[in-house]
Amino acid sequence: MNNDSAKDVAAAAESAATIDTGISKKGLSAGSVGLVGAVVIGISCIAPAYTLTAALGPTVSEVGVQVPAVILVGFIPMLLVALGYRELNRRMPDSGTSFTWATRAFGPWIGWMAGWGLIAATILVLSNLAGIAVDFLFLLISQIAGNPDIASLATNPFINVVTCLLFMLGATWISYRDMQTTQKLQYWLVGFQVLVLLIFSGAALWQVANGNAFDATAIEASWFNPFAVSSFSAFAAGISLSIFIFWGWDVTLTMNEETRGSEKTPGRAATITVFLIVILYLLIAVSLIAFAGVSDGEFGLGNPDIQDNVFFHLAGPILGPLAVLVSLAVLTSSASSLQSTFVSPARTLLAMGHYGALSPKFAKVSPRFFTPGYATIVSAVTASVFYAVMRFISENVLWDTITALGMMICFYYGITAFACVWYFRKQWTNSVREFFFTLLAPLVGGIILAVIFVATLIDSMDPDYGSGSNVGGVGLVFILGMVVLVGGAIIMIIESRKRPAFFRGETLSRAAAD
Amino acid sequence: MSLLVGYTATPAGEDALALGVRLARSRGTGIDIVLVLHSEERPTVVPTDAGYERHLSQLAAGWLREARALVPADVAAQTHLVYAHSFADGLLETAETLGSEMIVVGAARHGLLGRFTIGSVASSLLHVSHVPVALAPEGTRNGGMERPLTRITCAIGTRVGAQALLEESIKLAASGNVPLRLISLVGVDLPGGHDDPEVLRVGAAHADAAAKQALATLNKDAEVTTEVASGQSIEEAVTRVDWDDDDIVLVGSSRLAQPRRLFLGSTAAKMLHELSVPMVVVPRDAATTTVGE
Numbered sequence: 001m002n003n004d005s006a007k008d009v010a011a012a013a014e015s016a017a018t019i020d021t022g023i024s025k026k027g028l029s030a031g032s033v034g035l036v037g038a039v040v041i042g043i044s045c046i047a048p049a050y051t052l053t054a055a056l057g058p059t060v061s062e063v064g065v066q067v068p069a070v071i072l073v074g075f076i077p078m079l080l081v082a083l084g085y086r087e088l089n090r091r092m093p094d095s096g097t098s099f100t101w102a103t104r105a106f107g108p109w110i111g112w113m114a115g116w117g118l119i120a121a122t123i124l125v126l127s128n129l130a131g132i133a134v135d136f137l138f139l140l141i142s143q144i145a146g147n148p149d150i151a152s153l154a155t156n157p158f159i160n161v162v163t164c165l166l167f168m169l170g171a172t173w174i175s176y177r178d179m180q181t182t183q184k185l186q187y188w189l190v191g192f193q194v195l196v197l198l199i200f201s202g203a204a205l206w207q208v209a210n211g212n213a214f215d216a217t218a219i220e221a222s223w224f225n226p227f228a229v230s231s232f233s234a235f236a237a238g239i240s241l242s243i244f245i246f247w248g249w250d251v252t253l254t255m256n257e258e259t260r261g262s263e264k265t266p267g268r269a270a271t272i273t274v275f276l277i278v279i280l281y282l283l284i285a286v287s288l289i290a291f292a293g294v295s296d297g298e299f300g301l302g303n304p305d306i307q308d309n310v311f312f313h314l315a316g317p318i319l320g321p322l323a324v325l326v327s328l329a330v331l332t333s334s335a336s337s338l339q340s341t342f343v344s345p346a347r348t349l350l351a352m353g354h355y356g357a358l359s360p361k362f363a364k365v366s367p368r369f370f371t372p373g374y375a376t377i378v379s380a381v382t383a384s385v386f387y388a389v390m391r392f393i394s395e396n397v398l399w400d401t402i403t404a405l406g407m408m409i410c411f412y413y414g415i416t417a418f419a420c421v422w423y424f425r426k427q428w429t430n431s432v433r434e435f436f437f438t439l440l441a442p443l444v445g446g447i448i449l450a451v452i453f454v455a456t457l458i459d460s461m462d463p464d465y466g467s468g469s470n471v472g473g474v475g476l477v478f479i480l481g482m483v484v485l486v487g488g489a490i491i492m493i494i495e496s497r498k499r500p501a502f503f504r505g506e507t508l509s510r511a512a513a514d
Numbered sequence: 515m516s517l518l519v520g521y522t523a524t525p526a527g528e529d530a531l532a533l534g535v536r537l538a539r540s541r542g543t544g545i546d547i548v549l550v551l552h553s554e555e556r557p558t559v560v561p562t563d564a565g566y567e568r569h570l571s572q573l574a575a576g577w578l579r580e581a582r583a584l585v586p587a588d589v590a591a592q593t594h595l596v597y598a599h600s601f602a603d604g605l606l607e608t609a610e611t612l613g614s615e616m617i618v619v620g621a622a623r624h625g626l627l628g629r630f631t632i633g634s635v636a637s638s639l640l641h642v643s644h645v646p647v648a649l650a651p652e653g654t655r656n657g658g659m660e661r662p663l664t665r666i667t668c669a670i671g672t673r674v675g676a677q678a679l680l681e682e683s684i685k686l687a688a689s690g691n692v693p694l695r696l697i698s699l700v701g702v703d704l705p706g707g708h709d710d711p712e713v714l715r716v717g718a719a720h721a722d723a724a725a726k727q728a729l730a731t732l733n734k735d736a737e738v739t740t741e742v743a744s745g746q747s748i749e750e751a752v753t754r755v756d757w758d759d760d761d762i763v764l765v766g767s768s769r770l771a772q773p774r775r776l777f778l779g780s781t782a783a784k785m786l787h788e789l790s791v792p793m794v795v796v797p798r799d800a801a802t803t804t805v806g807e
Contacts, residue, residue: 093564100565178552347566354569365573367523370551 037183038269039276040190042252046273047337048280049193049311049329051245054132054402056285057307058466063238064294064302065217067285069226070235074242075278077452080445081413082250082270084420087437091423091513096351097344098416100508103355105419107510108503109492112357114419115348116488117412122345123379124405125247127387129341130167131398133334134160135312137167140327161388167338168387172380175342178369189332196329197280200311201287204318208290214317215293215300219286236455237466240406243449245281247409248340249274291318304467308398342376349375356502358495394476396467403456403466404480410453411485417446426514457481516544516590517648518614520605520639523549523577525655526620531581533650533792534618535589535659537762540690544590546612547581549574550604553597571595586659602638609645616794618648640795646682646764648794657759663692664760669743669752669785670724671699671766679766679796680724684731686764686794693737696724697755699748710744717742752788761791 056067063070085097094100098118103111135154142150153159181189207213222228229235252270292314294302299317306313311330315323350372353362366373390397424438460478463470471479496503519534521527531547538545551574578593585591598604609617619639639647668683670676680696687694698721721740728738745751765785785793 089564093568095563095566095569097563097565343563347563350569351565365570367527367577370570 035269035272036187038252039273040183040187042249042269042273043190043194043276044186044336045248045251045340046246046277047193047248047333048245048277049197049326049333050129050132050337052197052281052284053309053311053330054128054398055241055245056288057301057310058399058402059238059241060289060294060301061304061307061466062234062241063229065220065223065289066226066229066238067289068223068282069229070238070242071245071278071281071285072224073226074239075246075274077239077445077448078243078246078249079274080441081417081449083437084417084442084445085250087424087442088416088420094351095347096355097348098412098419099348099351099357100355101423102415102419103357103508104511105423106415108357108505108508110415111508112352112492112495112503113485113488114412114415115352115357116492117408117415117485118348119345119379120484120488121405121408121412122341123383123386124401124408126168126171126338126341126345126379126383127164127390128398128401128405129334129338130164130171130383131160131387131391131401132309133167133331133338134163135309135398136327136330136334137163139312139315140324140331143324143327157391161391164387164391165384168380168384171335171338171342172376174339175346175376175380176366176369176371176373178371181336186336189336193329193333194276194280196325197284199322200315200319200326201283203322204287204291204314207318208287213291215291215295215297217290217293219290223286223289233455233459236452237403237406237459239448240410240452240456241402243409243413243452244402244406246274246277248337249277288314304396308396308402308467342379345379346372346375349378355507356499357507358499393471394467394469396469399467400469400476400480403460403477404484407453407456407460407477407481408484410449410456414446414449414453417442417449421446423511424513426512516546516612516614517541517616517618518546518548518605518609518612520601520617520619521547521549521578521581522601522620523580524620525652526650527581528584528655529620529650529652530618530654531584532655532657532659533620533648535585536661536663537616537618537648537686538589539586539659540663540692541686542689543615544592545585545618546592546594546608546614547578547585548594548596548605548608549578549581550596550598550601553599584659600638602642605639606643609643614645616646616648617643618650620650620652620654644797646794646796648792650792651790653790654792661760663690663762665693665695665758665762666690667695667697667757667761667763667791668724669697669699669763669765670720676766679764680727682794682796683764684728686762687728687736688732691736693739694728694732695739695741696721696728697741697743698724699743699751713744714742717744748785749788752785757789757791759791762794763789763791764794764796766796 059067059070088101089097092101092104096103096115099111099115101111102114105111138154139151142148154163204213208216226235229238249270252273288310289301292299292301294300296302296304299306299314301307301310311326315326319326349358349362350365352358353360353364353375362372362375362378364374365371387397390401394400420442421439424434427434428439429435457478459465460475460481463473463475465475466477469476501507517534517538519530521531534545534547551570574595578595582591582593594608596604596608598607605617605619608614617639666683666687668680670679683694683696686692698717700717700720718740721742725738725740729736732738741755743751743755745754763785
């Protein structure tokens with residue numbers, strides 16, 4: 001569409017200011033989101049109820065009782081990279097985020113792959129989200145109807161896939177038309193989600209105290225000790241998963257433009273959000289392990305049959321009739337997360353189309369709803385097809401997607417961190433602040449992610465890795481990761497033939513901040 | 515004073531632009547082309563992204579440039595990019611700021627059988643506007659912007675608001691030197707069939723009273739005709755009247771509306787359903803005088 005004005009990020013900012021307008025208010029009215037609003041958006045994007053039910057089992061399978069330790073340690077690389085992300089976002093706000101930044105720092109090829117990694121990660125999480133939502137929908141219906149058979153309908157692949165596609169369709173419709181819930185409703189939903197998680201963990205501890213636990217396990221300080229994890233492989237896998245559980249938190253850091261009040265609001269919002277989230281995660285992890293233990297018994301967190309969706313299996317034994325609350329919380333959590341997650345691949349695809357890294361069709365914006373319509377639909381179709389295929393080839397689709405997702409996040413976040421370091425290379429020594437935020441923090445964060453990415457990639461070749469799904473003796477997670485990355489590289493080469501301008505650096509040039 | 519065109523880069527937006535240009539030219543005024551983007555102040559589940567917002571504002575600027583280029587040279591046009599909670603809010607706020615005398619929107623999307631249906635934007639606008647709202651039916655853009663208005667039709671009843679409606683019609687007819695046709699709807703509310711002589715008599719008297727008032731304001735050679743619409747229902751009544759493609763019909767808003775606010779009454783909504791000509795909905799005045807009594 002408006003490709004002529006797309007030459008440069010900097011030039012774009014200027015042209016926006018020279019519109020022929022009689023009246024014009026700035027779009028980003030400073031100070032529209034208050035502290036509470038920013039925290040609510042942050043928690044809503046992280047979607048703790050969904051995240052925990054999806055990630056807790058796989059994490060236990062890797063590190064056993066040391067889940068709390070891994071949650072705490074996993075936050076470190078996330079924080080370090082998010083600090084670099086914030087610097088980039090401040091300097092080059094662009095809807096392409098990682099894609100645009102990596103292209104500016106390292107050129108078109110690496111930039112393209114970073115964008116690809118982001119899109120792949122969000123498409124993986126979309127299919128996982130929808131999958132979890134399907135499970136809980138049937139569970140909720142069965143709880144309301146008082147018929148446990150209904151919950152097991154979710155295991156029928158045909159019913160499962162069809163329901164999942166309907167969910168996707170709904171989410172696409174909402175995203176395409178850019179329908180937003182009211183702030184009040186959002187506050188209620190997030191408040192409800194947090195409250196239910198507190199009740200859930202409180203009830204688990206109550207059951208333990210009354211001796212009704214399934215496998216009462218005494219809480220020990222060693223649960224918080226990362227060095228107690230059995231091996232580095234297990235540790236790396238655990239960290240990769242815990243990076244997933246904090247994913248989405250970085251949005252609170254980057255909401256700087258529109259947060260109300262003092263300059264400190266975004267920082268404060270991010271701190272409060274992460275503080276609440278970490279406490280919530282630790283509480284749930286500790287109470288569920290104390291209740292169920294990590295054995296492979298019926299409700300043990302080490303039981304592969306319940307690991308892909310632990311709340312689904314544990315809500316009943318812990319809360320009894322109140323288990324319906326957990327189903328509602330996870331469902332609403334997945335639903336709002338589905339909506340905020342949809343935006344991210346669509347916007348990256350839009351930027352890639354806009355700069356000529358993909359077909360210009362992706363740059364289309366609906367003139368009625370002002371959303372990247374084509375990119376939204378393509379993301380939805382891809383996520384749906386991916387889910388449907390995985391549901392039939394994997395014994396444990398949710399688990400495998402979560403593990404592969406952690407790997408993809410490490411990949412594109414790692415590149416983003418290094419892009420930050422390299423882009424600001426002329427500013428490292430300007431001040432202590434610059435040194436810390438543009439070199440030290442993102443560099444350390446990037447290295448940690450790179451190490452975890454490589455370690456996970458190597459370990460995942462083992463057919464027993466993760467859920468134990470494998471194709472021809474090679475772990476499914478490895479195959480997934482490779483298909484995504486190699487597939488991306490192949491598409492990139494095809495695109496480079498079709499659209500050489502971007503790959504010659506003509507639409508988005510390499511640069512360094514000075 | 516000029517007309518405000520609520521624009522989107524869609525067929526409906528072009529319909530609005532085409533109607534806006536025709537009306538503006540007839541009245542000898544300019545147009546303000548307004549494109550509304552979402553304000554960041556609205557609540558959102560999705561965190562806003564400065565880069566995307568900037569991309570949108572650039573696109574919107576391009577859309578406005580394209581719209582501006584469609585307007586014939588003899589009509590003064592200005593473009594505005596506005597941020598608001600909703601399209602309707604943005605148009606109303608801007609109309610107030612600019613002192614616009616009318617808001618033009620592409621109201622209609624295809625309903626069943628090619629009839630008018632009111633889109634959600636138009637309907638929210640119709641509920642709160644304090645200036646007349648013109649609704650451009652689907653396809654107005656194909657008729658061309660150059661065509662002059664050939665006839666103003668005013669559909670009047672006896673309810674509150676009829677006076678304001680009549681005055682608005684006279685104004686529109688006078689400024690463009692366009693023939694005015696007055697259609698009385700009183701007969702629809704009376705018992706009796708469409709050919710009941712009593713109905714026709716009352717209707718004719720009502721229309722003549724309105725015509726007398728119109729002629730008093732308009733200059734002497736102005737052309738004012740009257741008709742009586744009758745039938746069991748408003749749908750039946752309006753389809754009995756002759757319409758041609760260049761007609762523009764003015765209707766009043768409902769009794770439910772607050773003074774000086776629009777509220778599309780059931781009569782107007784039904785007419786909108788039946789007719790595929792541009793329709794201007796006039797808010798009822800604070801004055802309570804009615805015509806023909």
